[in-house]
Amino acid sequence: MKLTAVIKPFKNIWQVFIVMTLLDFVFLHFCWPQSYNSVGSFVVANIWGTTIWVTQAVGNSAVFHYLDEKLPWRDGMLKRALANIVGIAIYSTLAYFVVQVIMFTIFVPEVTWSEMVSQTLESTKITLSISFAISFLLTFIGFGKNMITMEVEKERLQTEMIRYKYDSLKSQINPHFLFNSFNVLTELVYEDQKLAEKFIRQLSDLYRYVLDAKEVELIALEKEVEFIESFTFLLKTRFENRVQFELEVPFFASEMVIPMSLQLLIENCIKHNQATTKKPLVVKIFRTGNVVTVENNWQPKTTPVESHKIGLTNLTERYAYFTEEKVIVTQNEESFIVSIPIISQQ
Numbered sequence: 252m253k254l255t256a257v258i259k260p261f262k263n264i265w266q267v268f269i270v271m272t273l274l275d276f277v278f279l280h281f282c283w284p285q286s287y288n289s290v291g292s293f294v295v296a297n298i299w300g301t302t303i304w305v306t307q308a309v310g311n312s313a314v315f316h317y318l319d320e321k322l323p324w325r326d327g328m329l330k331r332a333l334a335n336i337v338g339i340a341i342y343s344t345l346a347y348f349v350v351q352v353i354m355f356t357i358f359v360p361e362v363t364w365s366e367m368v369s370q371t372l373e374s375t376k377i378t379l380s381i382s383f384a385i386s387f388l389l390t391f392i393g394f395g396k397n398m399i400t401m402e403v404e405k406e407r408l409q410t411e412m413i414r415y416k417y418d419s420l421k422s423q424i425n426p427h428f429l430f431n432s433f434n435v436l437t438e439l440v441y442e443d444q445k446l447a448e449k450f451i452r453q454l455s456d457l458y459r460y461v462l463d464a465k466e467v468e469l470i471a472l473e474k475e476v477e478f479i480e481s482f483t484f485l486l487k488t489r490f491e492n493r494v495q496f497e498l499e500v501p502f503f504a505s506e507m508v509i510p511m512s513l514q515l516l517i518e519n520c521i522k523h524n525q526a527t528t529k530k531p532l533v534v535k536i537f538r539t540g541n542v543v544t545v546e547n548n549w550q551p552k553t554t555p556v557e558s559h560k561i562g563l564t565n566l567t568e569r570y571a572y573f574t575e576e577k578v579i580v581t582q583n584e585e586s587f588i589v590s591i592p593i594i595s596q597q
Contacts, residue, residue, distance in 0.1 A: 299354045306346045314338045347371070408572045450488055453481040464510030469573065472502040472543070472593060479513050479536065486521065493526040497535040500543055507594045508543065509569050515562050516545035516589050523587075525550045541576070544590040549582065563589070 318338060322331055351371040355362050362370075460478045464470055476498070483496040517534055524547060526532035535546045567578040576592035 295358050299350075299358070302354065303347060303350050306350055307343055310342050310346050311339050314342050408568065446488070450485065453484045457481045457485065461511065467510060469507040469594060469596070470510045472500070472506040472508050475508050475510065475513055476500050476502060478511070479517070482514055482517065483534075486517075490521075490526060493528055493531050494521065495531050495533045497533070497537070500536060500538045502538075505596050507596055508591065509566065509573075512566055512591055513543065513545060515566060516591075519562070520545070520547040520587070523551060524548075525552050538593075539590075541593045541595070542579075542590040543593060544588060546586055546588045549585055549587050566591070 315335065318331065318334055322334055348371055352367065355367045457478065460474070460481070464478075479498065479500075483498060486494055487496060513536060517536070520532065520534050524532050530550060532550065533548050535544075537544055537546075563578075563580070570576070570578050570592060574592055574594050578592070579588075579590045581588040581590075
C-alpha cells in the first residue's frame with residue numbers, strides 16, 4: 252500500500268502534521284488549559300497530543316484504504332460499514348495505548364506501570380470518540396464516492412451494452428454469412444431438396460433468434476443451445492467434414508447466458524483456424540458445473556487473421572455487469588478454450 256494512498260486526502264505527510272498540530276492546539280485549549288502554564292508543559296503536551304492525532308489520522312486512513320482493497324463497498328455496504336467501525340475502533344485503541352506507553356516512558360518515567368495503565372484506560376473514551384468520529388466521516392465519504400463510482404460504471408456498462416448489441420446484430424446479419432448460406436442453399440436445392448428444406452428452416456430460426464435476442468440482456472440457456480444447434484447445422488452443411496461439432500450442454504430452468512455469446516465463440520474458432528478434410532477443426536461445446544465451455548483444436552491459419560479481440564473483451568465486460576464469475580480464456584499449443592459462466596435467476 253502506497254503512502255500517498257494512506258494519507259489521502261492530504262497531498263503530503265507535512266500537511267498531515269500541520270493540520271494535526273493545529274487541531275491539537277484547539278483540543279488542548281479547551282480540554283487541558285493547564286498545559287499552557289509553562290513552556291515545558293506546552294511543548295510536551297503538544298508533542299504528546301500531535302503524536303496521538305497523527306497516528307490516529309494516518310492509521311485510520313490506512314485501515315480504510317486496506318478495506319477498500321480487501322472488502323470493497325460493492326461486496327456489501329452494511330458489511331463494509333461494520334468493518335470500518337470495528338477495524339478503526341480496534342486500531343485506534345491499540346495505537347492510543349502504544350502512544351501512551353511511549354509518551355509516559357519518555358516524559359513521565361516516574362509513573363508506575365499500574366498508574367500508566369489506569370490513566371490510559373480512563374482517557375481511552377476520548378480516543379474512541381475521536382476514532383468513531385473519524386470512522387463515521389470516512390464511511391460517509393467512502394459510501395458517497397462508491398455510489399458515484401457505481402453510477403458512473405453502470406452508465407458506462409449500459410452504453411457499452413447498447414454498442415455491443417448493435418455491433419453484435421450487425422456482425423451476425425452480415426452479407427458474407429448470408430451470401431455463403433444462400434450459395435449452400437442453391438446447391439442443396441438441386442442436390443438434396445429435403446436437406447434444403449431443413450436448411451431453410453434452420454436459417455429462419457437462426458435469424459429470428461438474432462432479432463429477438465437484441466431486445467434482451469440475458470436469455471435462457473435452453474434457447475441459446477437451440478440457437479447453437481441451428482447455427483452449427485448451417486456450418487456443418489457448409490463445411491461438411493472439414494468442421495466437426497460436439498455439443499453437450501444440459502440445461503435447467505432459470506439458467507441464463509448473454510445472447511449469442513456461444514455463437515461468438517464458435518465463429519471465432521472458424522475465423523482463426525484452418526479446417527481441412529485431413530485436419531478437421533473440432534469444436535466442442537460442453538458444460539462443466541456452472542460454466543459452458545467452447546474448446547477447439549489449435550491450428551491457426553497460415554495467414555493470421557487480424558483480431559483486436561473486441562468481441563471477447565465486450566463479452567467479458569458484459570458478464571462482469573451480471574456476475575462476479577469471470578470469463579476464462581485458456582490457450583496452449585494444442586487447444587484454445589473459453590469458458591463463460593451460467594447466470595442463475597431464481
